[in-house]
Amino acid sequence: MPPTHLAMAREIEQFRRQFEQMSLDADALVVPLSDEQFTWQPSPVTWSVAHCIEHLNTTARLYLPQLDEAIAGAIRKGTYGEGPFSYNVFGRFFTATMEPPARFRMTTPRQFQPPVVRGRAEVMAAFRAYQVQFVDRLRQANGLDLARAKVRSPVYSWLRFSLGSGFELMLAHERRHLWQARNVVANPQFPK
Numbered sequence: 001m002p003p004t005h006l007a008m009a010r011e012i013e014q015f016r017r018q019f020e021q022m023s024l025d026a027d028a029l030v031v032p033l034s035d036e037q038f039t040w041q042p043s044p045v046t047w048s049v050a051h052c053i054e055h056l057n058t059t060a061r062l063y064l065p066q067l068d069e070a071i072a073g074a075i076r077k078g079t080y081g082e083g084p085f086s087y088n089v090f091g092r093f094f095t096a097t098m099e100p101p102a103r104f105r106m107t108t109p110r111q112f113q114p115p116v117v118r119g120r121a122e123v124m125a126a127f128r129a130y131q132v133q134f135v136d137r138l139r140q141a142n143g144l145d146l147a148r149a150k151v152r153s154p155v156y157s158w159l160r161f162s163l164g165s166g167f168e169l170m171l172a173h174e175r176r177h178l179w180q181a182r183n184v185v186a187n188p189q190f191p192k
Helices: 010-030 035-039 050-077 089-100 120-141 163-186
Strands: 150-152 160-162
Touching: 010 050, 010 120, 010 163, 035 050, 035 120, 050 120, 050 150, 050 163, 089 160, 089 163, 120 163, 150 163, 160 163
Parallel strands: none
Antiparallel strands: 150 160
């Protein structure tokens, strides 16, 4: 039975704060940059700050419908629960591999490759909008059993995580690529 209280569950509230912090962190990184700095690449095969953020936008665009499906399915099935929740080893491991600093180099699946870079204002507006959409999904997931509700990968349909692990994975992924973008800015050849 769905909970009748309106307060956000502890895990949901922690995730919400982290998604909101991602917007602040991305703005703090990008606002001081010129357009040239935003799109500068250390090498032709290395991502720019713009590529890193566009990759996060692409990931969000593909992942949000999966969250919608997971939340709707959990509501239909009555998969409610109160935390704190414990997530399985696989979800925790996969999330840990995403956390910065990157310990493993991963090939980005074709679907998640950043598109041709748009203007800085458009890229950042999209990023902030996706953070708001993640927070909206958190509100929708409030009261669900975040350990039992499942979300599918948008690329590998056989790959499923608990809903809570799915949110953790998105946050770790965002932290990873903002870390990557900071490394671009810290590159000695970065335009001044």
